[in-house]
Amino acid sequence: MSTDLLDAELAGSTSDLVLIVDDVPDNLSVLHDALDESGYTVLVATDGASALQRARQAHPDVVLLDAVMPGMDGFEVARRLKADPETAGIPIIFMTGLTDTEHVVAAFAAGGVDYVTKPIRTREVLARLAAHLHTARAQRQARNALDAFGHATLVVRERDGRRIWQTALARELLARYFADVPDPAMPAEVLAWMTREALRRRAGAEAMGLTIARAARRISFVLHPMTGEQANEGDWLIVLREESETTLMQSLALAFPVLTARESEVLYWVIQGKTNRDIGDILGTSPRTVHKHLEHVFEKLGVETRTAAAALALGKLRHGGGDLGG
Template identity: 45%
Template sequence: MNPSRPQALGTVMIVDDAPGNLAFLSDALEEAGYRVLVATDGASALEQLRYAQPDAILLDAVMPGLDGFETCRRLKADPGTSLIPVIFMTALSELDDLLRAFEEGAVDYLVKPIRHQEVLARVGSHMAQARLIRRSEDALVRSGFAALAIDGAGGITWLTPAGCRWLQELSGRSSGGTPPANLPPPLAEWSRQRIAVEDTDPHQGTFTAQRDGKRFTARLVPCQDGQEYLLLLQESSGDWNLDSLKSALGLTPREAEILMWIARGKTNKDVGQILGSSPRTINKHLEHIFEKLGVATRAAAVAVALDRMRDAPEAAA
């Protein structure tokens, strides 16, 4: 590798049983500024991945022992490696082979003989996209929001810790166990129906369920790649009866929901992300809330709401 480069562009694993191909690709990638890991078969590649995490994998389809297709399937089945972009390399060019590669989770397919300029271009593009996805997911995890991603069939591909707790509570399972692999049946069916009719406007349609005095809601939005969908999840505790709140204060359902999140310390930006609206829209709703409650600040609005919530049981009695 060129010692003048202060930092590598990333790490690429090459899996190929042909020494000539390994040497050719290693030289091209190292010269371009990448770190390189090599494996001569699928089994040794999977073993290396227990200790190293590359940013992309160049995978030969036809190898002795564990071939590229089965290796890719195992990579995608493991949460620790499922997000690594896999680019197949092979002399096979039949349509069935191409389709099988994508079915196993590959993001791209190169037919030999391979040109190093094409490899560099595709590796760079897929690594950039994977990093963008990881940054987005990391931001959601750090925010504490409950969210998860599903594929077109409704299978869970990724979820935040808060999203895991949301699913466990909705399903009546104890927290701290193995993350659920599938959505609860009612939510799965609702998601499939929304996806089938391409109805993914977050402002239209909300999944709602009740359990143990809590209200669970979910909104569906498409991810940028069009292959996955993001479910934004919310849980309302029983101490916030939104129907009573909107009736007592003369609020719309959306205004009552916004006031609840403001009372929980969320900023306009936070509330906008939770409800699928812009901070500007949330601010306009807050202006209407202030006017209806006769207050001028968020703190005063929350104080009025909390007073009404405390009075509600007495009124009901």
């Protein structure tokens, strides 16, 4: 099927999309007909290479994957799907006549969530599909919700520093801030922070984020341990958030409505550790004028020092969900 035809077919479909991978035409035919009659949209592939291509292009909701195929077998296909952040989240159900323990273990080690044995029983396949599609749909909705609220999220494997899962927003932000780092690799400075933070977290220390500035914008990273049945040791969840100086100054103005716009700007730069001379240069005014603004800020906030003003502002913003980390 051509790319244009495939895109057109998928665009008009609202049903769950299943990719079947098997080198035996009779198996494909039986499964295709059963799934089609049950309301699924079905794609097929007869070898590993085409399976990888179609999975990356179509993003199926689940893959039914034959374990034993000539050339690239199903285990290798699964490993490659799981190594690619574009396809890592797709559940894989193996189809195999190999019921020995070592082959079942190999299927799960390669990234499979389940397996069915040959000869295929279509009712069993449909039942397994329904169960895993429900879970996959919930995970997809969770990823979309995270992006919608500006919480770009990704999962990084500690042992090799690779992204094994990410939301669309996380991929976009990393590409924008670290254009020279190819997906699924992670920027060296973020990995170094993650390694240090992982050691601290295992020792019971509180979370300490990372903030990286790019001109007037900045991106922050917070590390969280993975939890739940699907969590693997050494996998960490990282939440990203992008902020700009303009947005943060607006947050200050909302947090302290008694301040004028210029006073909010001055307070922002105080939080960043700037001197009166530095702030004057940034705002195009004199240090003396900055000092006057600061006197008004201190009076309105009920504090007497720069340190107290900065601490009050940071506490207010963090309590309200903001972040001014420098």
